[in-house]
Amino acid sequence: MSGPTMLRHVRVELALHHLRDGDGHPLLLLHGLGERSPSSVPSWASAWAGPVHALDFTGHGQSTVPAGGGYTAEALMGDADAALAHLGPATILGRGLGAYIALLTAGARPDLVRGAVLADGPGLAGGGSSPGSPYVIRLDPATPSPPDPFVMAELSRDVRPPDYAVAFVFQAVNRSELADPIVVSATTRPDWLRAVVESPGVRRMSTAEGLALYAGTGA
């Protein structure tokens, strides 16, 4: 397979990996905190008939490691949106941090996300439901290499209030063409995800079942 497609997101170059061709609408894989895109289609996504793509978030894999940190989940939602701008409507499968970003993206772009599957993975919990004890992270990476130490520090501490997460569920449910635009396969349930699971329009099933549910939802 050739190298990734590089997408511009403001001042960051994002690596979008084309893992496989296929018939139907694309599947976009979002990795967990500190991970990078897989080099081939993982077994748990192998049943997907359409093309499969995977995005390296800012500070990860082959994407830019920017100077000075400043990571937010919302900025990574912008990463995912850059991939959607390139791919068009897609189903998203996110692991850990990528699951949280998949939820935000499904709420922000209900017209472009053909279902989001939220799976277990690193960085699922973030910093909990409310701010912990205050702390200023000081890092001075001489030669920053992925994963960026700033992203590891900042997106393991970002606050994820349950009602904030549920607001994105409502937006997805209210404006998506799908009856159940969110599937939760994760068995770990931090507060935000527990609230998501209890919301109308959210289904609990395995990752493979979730992908099967969304396989026929292309335009």
Add this chain to the structure above:
Amino acid sequence: MRRPPSLRPVSDSEGTGTDVTAEEDVPPDYPGARPPDRLRTVDSGGIAIQVHEWGEEAAPPILLTHGGFDFARTFSVFAPLLAAGGLRAVAWDQRGHGDSQHAPLYSWDADVRDAVAVLDSIGSDPIPVLGHSKGGNLMLQLADACPHRVSYLVNFDGLPGNWAAPDVSDHERSRMREEEIRNWLDRRRRAADASRRPGTLSELARRRADMNPRLSFEWLRYLAGVGARRDPDGWRWKIDPTLRMGGFGPWRPDWALHRLSALGMPLLGIVGLQAEQMGMGVTPESIAAYLPPAARLVAFEDTGHFLHIEQPERAAALVLEALT
């Protein structure tokens, strides 16, 4: 922060209407405003932060932090008054603002980290820190996270308020948030090529009057002269064109209120009681229950949000009285 009014087109009938091209290229002076005595940059994790200092280098320092969409030179009248009172006033441009580097990423925590980098460049002893508006909130978080670095907290119209807009129905709030997020993403899709609109200094000043309706045209034109750069096609505000007002995120006003209650160092807060768009809407009554024990709150009756610009002498006198 509340959203400012949309930037409306400027008509020629606004402002003085006496623009002369040659004059337009000369950054104007302003009574009492003085360039910094020293300029330097501080590295914060690879981002160059511009520092502006007024006063003797050996004098007791105070850190000055500007508000959102402002820059250090908005202290050009206020800081020299502190310097005249015997302080070393150290102001800094937040990343993407003024003469600091435009950054790949922006966050509240990154701003606080940049502030600590500036503090480190001054020394390791605790010093007074002052913040206006968003800068006041940043310094509140800094004081909470690094109590060993802050000896006195001064807050100019930047105490946390209740911004939950209780008069808006849930349905309406949800619609506003949806639009806000979509617009934010749409803007980021275009932001790689963004640049600010060029104009004459007077045009930039008139545009800024939307954010600063109580401030004089002469002041805003002075600000344009120090906050904008001269490009071949005109003047442009230096602020990163990818930054925008407003925003959304997992944030609650009461989190900051609890930070306020937890402070152990003395606090001087000044609020301007004339409500305006950029203001926080905080009154002595709304904040009283959250003030820490060692707090003094002063209200300026006929003053808006930019109280150090409207009443620099009065604000500086209160700060000097508290610190010296």
